[in-house]
Amino acid sequence: xxxxxxxxxxxxxxxxxxxxxxxxxxxxxxxxxxxxxxxxxxxxxxxxxxxxxxxxxxxxxxxxxxxxxxxxxxxxxxxxxxxxxxxxxxxxxxxxxxxxxxxxxxxxxxxxxxxxxxxxxxxxxxxxxxxxxxxxxxxxxxxxxxxxxxxxxxxxxxxxxxxxxxxxxxxxxxxxxxxxxxxxxxxxxxxxxxxxxxxxxxxxxxxxxxxxxxxxxxxxxxxxxxxxxxxxxxxxxxxxxxxxxxxxxxxxxxxxxxxxxxxxxxxxxxxxxxxxxxxxxxxxxxxxxxxxxxxxxxxxxxxx
Amino acid sequence: xxxxxxxxxxxxxxxxxxxxxxxxxxxxxxxxxxxxxxxxxxxxxxxxxxxxxxxxxxxxxxxxxxxxxxxxxxxxxxxxxxxxxxxxxxxxxxxxxxxxxxxxxxxxxxxxxxxxxxxxxxxxxxxxxxxxxxxxxxxxxxxxxxxxxxxxxxxxxxxxxxxxxxxxxxxxxxxxxxxxxxxxxxxxxxxxxxxxxxxxxxxxxxxxxxxxxxxxxxxxxxxxxxxxxxxxxxxxxxxxxxxxxxxxxxxxxxxxxxxxxxxxxxxxxxxxxxxxxxxxxxxxxxxxxxxxxxxxxxxxxxxx
Numbered sequence: 348x349x350x351x352x353x354x355x356x357x358x359x360x361x362x363x364x365x366x367x368x369x370x371x372x373x374x375x376x377x378x379x380x381x382x383x384x385x386x387x388x389x390x391x392x393x394x395x396x397x398x399x400x401x402x403x404x405x406x407x408x409x410x411x412x413x414x415x416x417x418x419x420x421x422x423x424x425x426x427x428x429x430x431x432x433x434x435x436x437x438x439x440x441x442x443x444x445x446x447x448x449x450x451x452x453x454x455x456x457x458x459x460x461x462x463x464x465x466x467x468x469x470x471x472x473x474x475x476x477x478x479x480x481x482x483x484x485x486x487x488x489x490x491x492x493x494x495x496x497x498x499x500x501x502x503x504x505x506x507x508x509x510x511x512x513x514x515x516x517x518x519x520x521x522x523x524x525x526x527x528x529x530x531x532x533x534x535x536x537x538x539x540x541x542x543x544x545x546x547x548x549x550x551x552x553x554x555x556x557x558x559x560x561x562x563x564x565x566x567x568x569x570x571x572x573x574x575x576x577x578x579x580x581x582x583x584x585x586x587x588x589x590x591x592x593x594x595x596x597x598x599x600x601x602x603x604x605x606x607x608x609x610x611x612x613x614x615x616x617x618x619x620x621x622x623x624x625x626x627x628x629x630x631x632x633x634x635x636x637x638x639x640x641x642x643x644x645x646x647x648x649x650x651x
Numbered sequence: 652x653x654x655x656x657x658x659x660x661x662x663x664x665x666x667x668x669x670x671x672x673x674x675x676x677x678x679x680x681x682x683x684x685x686x687x688x689x690x691x692x693x694x695x696x697x698x699x700x701x702x703x704x705x706x707x708x709x710x711x712x713x714x715x716x717x718x719x720x721x722x723x724x725x726x727x728x729x730x731x732x733x734x735x736x737x738x739x740x741x742x743x744x745x746x747x748x749x750x751x752x753x754x755x756x757x758x759x760x761x762x763x764x765x766x767x768x769x770x771x772x773x774x775x776x777x778x779x780x781x782x783x784x785x786x787x788x789x790x791x792x793x794x795x796x797x798x799x800x801x802x803x804x805x806x807x808x809x810x811x812x813x814x815x816x817x818x819x820x821x822x823x824x825x826x827x828x829x830x831x832x833x834x835x836x837x838x839x840x841x842x843x844x845x846x847x848x849x850x851x852x853x854x855x856x857x858x859x860x861x862x863x864x865x866x867x868x869x870x871x872x873x874x875x876x877x878x879x880x881x882x883x884x885x886x887x888x889x890x891x892x893x894x895x896x897x898x899x900x901x902x903x904x905x906x907x908x909x910x911x912x913x914x915x916x917x918x919x920x921x922x923x924x925x926x927x928x929x930x931x932x933x934x935x936x937x938x939x940x941x942x943x944x945x946x947x948x949x950x951x952x953x954x955x
Contacts, residue, residue, distance in 0.1 A: 363730040366700035388726040389693050395670035412758040414729035418722075422692040425718035426667040443758035450754060454716040454747035456796050492760050 350378040350480075352501065352553045352651045354576065357393040359617035359643035361582050361596075362415055364388060368645060370415035371618065373578070374399055375499060375555060377481045383407040384497060384557045390419030391426055397646060402432065406476055408483065409440035410559055411494035417444065421451050428459045439466045439475050439485075441493040468495045471567060480504075486570055488561035491595045496558035498571060504549035512545040553651050556611075559618055562592055563601035568609045576651045577611035578643070580618040581629050587622070596620075599629040603636035617643030654682040654784075656805065656857045656955045658880065661697040663921035663947035665886050665900075666719055668692060672949060674719035675922065677882070678703055679803060679859060681785045687711040688801060688861045694723030695730055701950060706736065710780055712787065713744035714863055715798035721748065725755050732763045743770045743779050743789075745797040772799045775871060784808075790874055792865035795899045800862040802875060808853035816849040857955050860915075863922055866896055867905035872913045880955045881915035882947070884922040885933050891926070900924075903933040907941035921947030 353376045358369025370387035374394070381403040383390070394401050409417045417440070427436065438444060445465040452458065466475060471487030479502070486496035505527035512518065516534055518526070526532055532540045556571040559580040571577060579602035583591040591598050597605075599616055606614035614637050619626050626642055633640040641649070657680045662673025674691035678698070685707040687694070698705050713721045721744070731740065742748060749769040756762065770779060775791030783806070790800035809831035816822065820838055822830070830836060836844045860875040863884040875881060886900035895902050901909075903920055910918035918941050923930050930946055937944040945953070 362733050364696050364726070366696055369696075388723065389696060392668050392670055392673075392693060395668075412755075414726055414755070414759060414761075418726045418729070419692065422668070422718055422722045425722070429666050443754075447751070447754055447758065450747075450751055451716075451718070454751065454796075455718060457718075492758075 351376045354555060354649045354651060355397060355399065356617070356643045356645055356647050357390055357397065358387050358645060359619070361618045361620050363621065365621070369393055371559060372419065373557065377499060377501060380478070380481050382483070382499065385410055385416045386419040386423060387415050388418040391423045402430070405434060406437045407439070408475070408497045409438065409444060410488065410496060411441055411490060411492055412443050413492065421448060424448065424459065424463065425457070427461065428457060432461045435462045435464055437464045437466060439468055441495065442467050472570065486556060486558060486567045488558065489564045489566070489595065490560045490562070494560055496556060496561070496567070498554065498556045498574070500554040501552035503552050506542070506546035506549055508546050516540055516545065555651055560595070561597060562595045563597050563604065565608060568605060571609045571611070573610050575612040576615060576649065577606050577609060577613070578615045578617065579605050581616035581633065582618050582620045584623065584628055584632050599632040600636055603633040603640060606637045606640070612639070614640040615643055615649065616640060655680045658859060658953045658955060659701060659703065660921070660947045660949055660951050661694055661701065662691050662949060663923070665922045665924050667925065669925070673697055675863060676723065677861065681803060681805060684782070684785050686787070686803065689714055689720045690724040690727060691719050692722040695727045706734070709738060710741045711743070712779070712801045713742065713748060714792065714800060715745055715794060715796055716747050717796065725752060728752065728763065728767065729761070731765065732761060736765045739766045739768055741768045741770060743772055745799065746771050776874065790860060790862060790871045792862065793868045793870070793899065794864045794866070798864055800860060800865070802858065802860045802878070804858040805856035807856050810846070810850035810853055812850050820844055820849065859955055864899070865901060866899045867901050867908070869912060872909060875913045875915070877914050879916040880919060880953065881910050881913060881917070882919045882921065883909050885920035885937065886922050886924045888927065888932055888936050903936040904940055907937040907944060910941045910944070916943070918944040919947055919953065920944060
């Protein structure tokens with residue numbers, strides 16, 4: 348069974364929260380990695396409500412510094428402090444966030460027992476994080492202030508040795524590492540067993556692109572080509588395409604166009620304007636152009 | 652019927668919010684005045700959930716700059732901006748809050764269409780606000796950083812003229828204002844009607860003291876003497892009196908002692924530490940010393 352690559356929507360409404368809906372925040376679990384993508388007001392409560400492992404977040408990616416995308420971060424950091432966190436916390440965002448957090452800690456006379464390492468996001472394609480299983484890079488959005496999406500990609504895993512073959516060909520433990528990397532196996536009697544006969548393909552690496560906030564642009568399509576799941580903001584419908592453009596946001600149809608041109612496996616839309624009563628209108632508009640579309644809704648999880 | 656003097660608890664837990672409980676925030680309606688006392692993360696959602704008139708808040712009083720007492724303010728201000736507010740917003744707090752809000756607006760490239768007027772709270776007894784019906788003054792708390800409670804007092808209203816007397820004594824409209832202030836009335840035939848015969852006592856002015864966060868102190872007892880409702884933080888029980896002192900907080904018993912010494916009409920306690928599973932323990936401890944005690948709980952309203 349492959350590892351989890353699972354997205355949970357913590358909040359997906361635009362601009363102002365309501366009594367029942369939170370603004371931008373998502374949780375991505377990629378194996379043992381837990382990433383927070385945006386952190387709007389109330390995110391820490393949403394995390395608790397959805398029983399996600401609060402203390403396992405070590406990397407927080409903030410798309411941009413409009414309030415509806417980061418105002419839950421100061422409270423989350425205060426809570427980590429009060430809960431006795433000692434592990435480093437990495438925060439990735441456009442320039443400016445460190446100053447906000449620093450001044451809040453100064454006036455509260457708080458010195459956290461853990462390091463907060465701020466990473467400035469500056470350009471599309473910038474490699475932000477990498478370990479042995481996953482990597483994250485920035486995607487440049489077109490918005491009214493500096494703004495970046497995030498592309499999270501699993502790395503290709505090693506090939507899986509078929510267990511029965513180990514006995515059958517008497518494969519020594521010292522050969523396993525090479526075989527997992529693709530080496531053939533030479534038996535004691537001189538027979539060469541091709542790698543393809545003793546191993547299975549590893550699971551296909553999965554990928555997720557989080558693209559919010561942005562107006563319609565084709566500038567990052569090559570970067571997200573063939574992504575398994577594409578989240579693209581859809582603040583408006585086509586009936587307000589002009590307002591969308593003016594406010595540097597996209598429509599559901601435009602999100603669908605990006606998904607189609609990028610050959611995404613599936614499109615997830617969200618960041619709905621409160622101007623619309625029925626979010627199914629977003630789904631209908633997007634589906635007319637890109638059939639495999641789903642709506643972001645608070646609390647849903649999507650296994651990628 | 653007298654005007655509303657009504658308190659609504661938006662949040663009353665200490666330190667970190669949970670999936671079901673918010674940190675410090677209260678709404679006080681005093682006639683046409685709507686005041687916010689502290690504004691923790693999620694306050695704007697709580698206001699909407701409780702269907703309080705969000706746009707009627709013009710004065711926000713922040714006790715101190717620990718995160719659990721003000722982190723909902725930046726989001727509330729962003730929402731006011733997005734909802735098109737134009738009316739001035741007055742914010743009262745210890746020094747430092749203006750810098751936090753300013754830097755957040757700078758990085759978001761936001762210029763609100765309304766003025767935010769920051770008032771620095773510096774000493775106990777400082778008059779913060781006054782109009783023709785109500786006044787608010789600061790109460791000095793003893794906490795780890797500069798911290799102030801708030802005393803909200805109705806002003807004494809004018810005496811009420813008994814309507815039947817206007818006809819009976821043929822009281823001219825030009826005399827009404829003086830009579831309401833306490834003047835007697837001289838009839839055309841020379842008879843002097845004493846004020847007490849033609850007017851009724853106005854309702855007794857009501858008062859509310861919001862005292863959080865503080866360790867036990869008698870320093871402000873004279874200021875809140877005979878207050879109708881006293882909110883006093885009770886983060887711990889007596890079993891943890893030492894921890895309370897160390898963390899500059901109070902116990903339920905200490906809150907009750909203050910209420911008793913101040914001769915408060917009623918005591919309201921809150922700001923419970925998450926260390927305790929059953930908040931009724933706070934009630935029992937306080938009641939053993941001051942019988943007329945109630946527990947702050949999210950969503951309750953108290954008519955003072």
